[in-house]
Amino acid sequence: MTEDPQVDRYGFAAPNLVSLGNLSRDNARLEKWEDMLLRWEYNITRRADFLKKRIRKGVPDCLRGRVWSELAEIEKFRTQYAKDYYKNLSETECESIAVRDILLDINRTFPGHVLFKSNGDGQKSLFRVLKAFSLHDPELGYCQGMGFVTALFLMYMNEEDAFWLLEALMKKYNMRDFYMVGMPGIYKAFYKINSLFKNYLPTLWRHFIGLNIYPSLFASSWLMTLYVNAFPMDVALRILDIFFNEGPKIIFRVYLSVFKNTKDELLRLDCDGILDRIRTIPDSLIPDSVIKNTFKISLSRKKLKFLEEEYENSPNSEFMNW
Structure with missing residues (x-):
């Protein structure tokens, strides 16, 4: 009988596994989270801002299933x-x-x-x-x-x-249209991404368009799997922690943040270089840095709602390519 290969903390094969982490710190965080779960209704209603801060720091892995279920209110369904x-x-x-x-x-x-x-x-x-x-x-x-x-x-x-x-x-999170026949939600998301890209990263937008590249070109697999099949697992899980508390806005913030933080490098590349670099972006992502940089992007639900209505009523043709 052959032994199973070593796996990392998330269950993926990791032949060169190195043990990382601060056990004392992790245990202290776990105790705090267990206390919060004991008083969940109070925390979710009376201490929402405090809970948001804790979630943005990351949910202990052993409690993720429980916390996600509470945030998503699965019992109501x-x-x-x-x-x-x-x-x-x-x-x-x-x-x-x-x-x-x-x-x-x-x-x-x-x-x-x-x-x-x-x-x-x-x-x-x-x-x-x-x-x-x-x-x-x-x-x-x-x-x-x-x-x-x-x-x-x-x-x-x-x-x-x-x-x-x-x-x-x-x-609850309005993701159904992402997976419907024809994927109308994905096309709506593409429209938002192209519009936001031009607004937040105008120099990179012009560089991409000059090479006939639309930012939404890379969005399909990232967004449809909520980054789960595109980013390192420790990064994707942190994104999902926030997603279940704050909603889909986080997936657009992350998208903008990733490109903002590679902007200078991408501006120096041609079309092939850009495509190659984007494929390797996930390899260098570090959870705390991704989350920190993501929340430097100011993006309101009102702005996303406006773009959604614009797409549905009179879309700007400039953002209709993907």
């Missing part, structure tokens, strides 16, 4: 249905286009993670959750980006909670 609703859906035999696509994608979803080994329990759980959701929302069915997000949920919670967190993602 669960209680709208019968007690065994998820169980019945997950056990339903089904042959559909969605199920076929799910089966095709399963082996491509985090193959380097110990939970999602070929034909392993994680893959079976992922299949059941995605199949159940395709039956729950047949108009949506299944879209590839959903697999990575759902797989991440399963790293932190059981199947049923992952199912309801996926429902919250679609309904």
